[in-house]
Amino acid sequence: MAIIGGGLSGLSTAAKLHRLDQSIQLVLFESGERLGGVIHTEQVGEYLIDHGADMFSTKPSAAIDFCCELGLEDQLIEPKPEGRGARIVRNGQLVPIPEGFVLMRATQLWPMLFTPLLSLQGKLRFLLERWISPTKGDKDESVSTFVQRRMGHEVLDRIVAPLAAGIYTADVTKLSMQTTMQAIARMEKKHGSLARATAVRRRKGEDSVERGSTGARYGQFRTFQDGMIGLINGIAQSLPDDSIHLNCSVESIRSIGNQWIVTESGTDHKFDHVVVAVPPKAAVNLLEPIAPLASAELAKIESASAAIVVLGVSATNIKRPVNTFGFVVPLSEKRRILAGSFASHKFSGRSPEDHVLIRVFMGGAMQSELLEKSDEELTTIAQEELSELIGLTGDPLVSRVVRWNDAMPQYHIGHGDRVRIIDEEIASTPGLSFTSNALHGVGIAPVIKQADQVAHEVIASLKESGNTSNG
Ligand SMILES: Cc1cc2nc3c(=O)[nH]c(=O)nc-3n(C[C@H](O)[C@H](O)[C@H](O)COP(=O)(O)OP(=O)(O)OC[C@H]3O[C@@H](n4cnc5c(N)ncnc54)[C@H](O)[C@@H]3O)c2cc1C
Numbered sequence: 449m450a451i452i453g454g455g456l457s458g459l460s461t462a463a464k465l466h467r468l469d470q471s472i473q474l475v476l477f478e479s480g481e482r483l484g485g486v487i488h489t490e491q492v493g494e495y496l497i498d499h500g501a502d503m504f505s506t507k508p509s510a511a512i513d514f515c516c517e518l519g520l521e522d523q524l525i526e527p528k529p530e531g532r533g534a535r536i537v538r539n540g541q542l543v544p545i546p547e548g549f550v551l552m553r554a555t556q557l558w559p560m561l562f563t564p565l566l567s568l569q570g571k572l573r574f575l576l577e578r579w580i581s582p583t584k585g586d587k588d589e590s591v592s593t594f595v596q597r598r599m600g601h602e603v604l605d606r607i608v609a610p611l612a613a614g615i616y617t618a619d620v621t622k623l624s625m626q627t628t629m630q631a632i633a634r635m636e637k638k639h640g641s642l643a644r645a646t647a648v649r650r651r652k653g654e655d656s657v658e659r660g661s662t663g664a665r666y667g668q669f670r671t672f673q674d675g676m677i678g679l680i681n682g683i684a685q686s687l688p689d690d691s692i693h694l695n696c697s698v699e700s701i702r703s704i705g706n707q708w709i710v711t712e713s714g715t716d717h718k719f720d721h722v723v724v725a726v727p728p729k730a731a732v733n734l735l736e737p738i739a740p741l742a743s744a745e746l747a748k749i750e751s752a753s754a755a756i757v758v759l760g761v762s763a764t765n766i767k768r769p770v771n772t773f774g775f776v777v778p779l780s781e782k783r784r785i786l787a788g789s790f791a792s793h794k795f796s797g798r799s800p801e802d803h804v805l806i807r808v809f810m811g812g813a814m815q816s817e818l819l820e821k822s823d824e825e826l827t828t829i830a831q832e833e834l835s836e837l838i839g840l841t842g843d844p845l846v847s848r849v850v851r852w853n854d855a856m857p858q859y860h861i862g863h864g865d866r867v868r869i870i871d872e873e874i875a876s877t878p879g880l881s882f883t884s885n886a887l888h889g890v891g892i893a894p895v896i897k898q899a900d901q902v903a904h905e906v907i908a909s910l911k912e913s914g915n916t917s918n919g
Pocket residue numbers: 452453454455456457458477478479480483484485486487499500501502503504505696697698699725726727730754852855856883884885886889890891892893895
């Protein structure tokens with residue numbers, strides 16, 4: 449059995465397969481010199497720097513369940529209790545997100561009425577939401593259309609768009625409501641409005657966590673003491689020693705009879721089953737000869753790029769410190785950064801005592817031109833922006849620029865239909881599977897959930913073909 453790609457998708461599929469049937473001979477090809485793909489952690493002196501993901505959600509439970517399966521639960525830590533929550537920049541100030549506002553829905557009314565983020569007009573428009581009729585039918589729409597239609601443009605521009613951009617680095621005028629905010633879209637359909645849905649949930653006691661949160665429900669997140677690399681190392685350790693092949697870029701896959709020929713560095717390898725777990729751009733080429741429809745649809749999935757400027761600074765160099773996990777920046781603020789995350793406020797062990805580790809996000813779908821700048825220029829921009837927003841002075845003690853090119857698949861309107869075509873063609877091609885964060889969710893939890901599903905499908909297909917000790 450070949451698994452192509454040693455990011456979280458490929459690794460977790462491999463680990464799940466190994467747990468389900470240890471007789472399967474796994475061969476995982478990773479083109480890079482390390483495992484983990486966009487997940488990586490670097491220790492620089494006493495600073496622990498996550499290059500990509502810095503935490504995962506316990507909902508859905510796939511990721512936390514997986515950690516328990518791998519015996520990694522002792523390594524997990526929760527976000528610090530103090531300072532939970534995020535802020536939004538408004539007129540250069542870091543304004544708290546109204547209490548109870550989670551992603552797209554206000555679970556408390558009063559904080560929305562008193563927030564300086566919205567004008568009086570914006571608040572009145574928000575209050576109208578209860579009386580706006582839902583759209584008919586199931587047609588997908590953009591996050592921007594949905595929020596503007598229901599709550600007005602101020603809630604969109606000043607609250608929802610920067611929060612959504614923080615997760616998807618996306619253009620909200622293209623971001624698919626059905627595939628990124630499905631639960632909210634369903635609430636509208638079922639209850640007629642988000643206000644009514646919230647009232648029902650409140651009566652049932654279902655919003656108790658959300659009501660005390662701002663921006664995200666931080667209590668439901670976890671990370672590893674040693675950074676997110678802990679997950680990658682834990683998965684790798686669960687796999688047979690000889691199964692992982694680094695610096696092996698797969699060039700092509702073709703079928704001969706019911707065998708797959710995987711060509712890597714000019715060498716052919718024969719397998720009964722192949723799991724492709726590479727990002728869309730790489731998958732387009734690999735799948736083109738063997739699943740042309742899927743390949744064509746994958747070619748339509750755009751990916752955004754981003755840079756993270758990581759700065760380790762002395763706490764005394766921050767003249768206007770804020771006790772928060774981070775902040776997001778609306779486009780209307782005309783700044784050159786998307787968000788800032790105070791890694792050392794979020795989790796213990798990220799910086800020396802009295803120092804702060806800050807991750808500044810730049811680029812994304814909306815400011816991609818910034819990524820043409822050099823690392824030095826990006827670092828200067830990040831420092832200038834932080835100087836204005838939190839009064840950062842002096843030079844950082846540690847700085848890094850991490851670039852992620854084409855690393856964030858964009859779930860644009862119609863993404864659900866695209867994924868259906870991809871899934872159908874792959875499912876009808878015996879011995880072939882495909883899993884990636886480009887299909888059913890970009891977060892660590894949905895990626896692991898999909899890997900679990902793929903692993904079960906592979907086992908079922910191997911049983912059907914009567915071949916469980918597969919090479
Ligand atoms: C900056 C950033 C921050 C994030 N933050 C969070 C967060 O805080 N929480 C969260 O839940 N999620 C977060 N995510 C999302 C999450 O980390 C990703 O969705 C997930 O890790 C993607 O895993 P993957 O295996 O699908 O893709 P990748 O990590 O891209 O892995 C694909 C692998 O395939 C390899 N490959 C490509 N082509 C070939 C080939 N031809 N042959 C062999 N190997 C090949 C690549 O080298 C790579 O290792 C973040 C993502 C990014 C980019």
